[in-house]
Amino acid sequence: MKSVLVALTGGALLLAALTVAAQPQLPGAGFGRGGGRGGSGPSDTDTREYDKRDFSGLWSRSPDQYQLTPCPECRDPATWPGYGFFGETPPLTEEGQRRFDENRPSRGIELGTPEAARRAEIHAGYRRAVLPAFGNDPEMRCEPLGLARLITFAGIGAAMEIVQTSDRMVQLFEWTWDFRDIWMDGRGIPNVEDYLPRFNGYSVGRWEGDTLVVTSTGFDDRQWLDQYGFPISDQAVLEERWERPSPNRLRVQLRLIDPAIYTAPWDSSPKVWALIPKEKMAIGGWSGILEDRCVPSDESLFNTFRDRAAGVGEEGAAGGE
């Protein structure tokens, strides 16, 4: 071990140190309901006047990627093995457990390792990662991610944009080039029996003070709640509470109510984004989010390499440009 540690590059040490520095060490400051395991205090020191009900713009949870001041509270705490819904997972129903067991994620702590055993304080869903070649994550087939997964991934690397009008808010997600709309024209939640299920559901929003409260229903139950294979049913209701606590921060707390799968409502950990000026999110002078699609034929090519790494599919690692 000593030789390995000695061999660590300066860059690795620096990055590791930055990681430790960037990870919130304390619970959140009581944001939202349930609290979850929120980030540290706000890092935005901008004192300019702003409209707390204007969420429009480009948002990222990694502002340092755009040469902006880092946002420690934008990161999920190091308690968690990556990014996801998080918070305290309620006990699963019998049906929920059956579906949970069917899902074999490839993110999180590797199944069967000492670390998986050591981290028994977190849900088993975060401690069961298998090689992608042996998993069944729908993302690995370019299937739609679904709303909660889009939100909880948005901004980690790929960005999110919000376009807002007087009666509608549209969220555009860079990874998978997907979107959802939130209607704020006073319409009610639809009777989902009358509509086809959607991966991103049907969403209506209303203002409670400066908090936008969004309710979504009508989900396609083939999606995973997040990358750890937590299931969701077509009867699920997702509540979101969005706030803009400072000029350059956007924050949401999610609550999943899905009695077919979970025995109690599940509150996520808070998610925080940083506002990215459009001139900072530009390539060759063209600003905005990228068309970061998951293209099935590209994914299939990638999977020939992925499978080869698992000792299967020895043929086929060719093609492309």
Next chain:
Amino acid sequence: MKRLTGMSRRSSGRARVLLAAVLIAAGGAFAHHGSAISYDTANLWTTWATVTQFNYLNPHPTMTFDRMVGDGEVEHWVAEILSNPSTMARQGWTRKRTVDALAPGTRVKLSLGTSRAGGFSAIVMRMENEAGEAIGGGFAGPGATDLDGVPGGLQPTGDAVLPGEEAN
């Protein structure tokens, strides 16, 4: 955990934790498509290689390359790239620039983690051209060992079942 051969070394749990921390620190740039678990990223090695194919595609670029291991013997490798097109583009590595820099026949120095299943399959953590300039961003983690010309590089071996393998 599979046993490792190829040179004297030990997998270090601490090194793995540190590498994981580095990958997390790098955020989305290295939010790999779940595949990092397929490779031994705690024991990285470097080698000169010749690009035979490069695919600038989602979810992560892929490539094939040859490496000369002596007496004219050539190994043919397949590999994933750690980064992804959107991150690379934002770092200035747009499609054209990257594809031009990695045209077939280009000699590059690669930092690799070999697949845990063994064989000539790897994840590329970092690439450099013959002028020593980094190509496409990326990161070389702890303990990268120069194995230019050493047959097979660092090849995991052993009979342990890889996570999830028993279900298939």
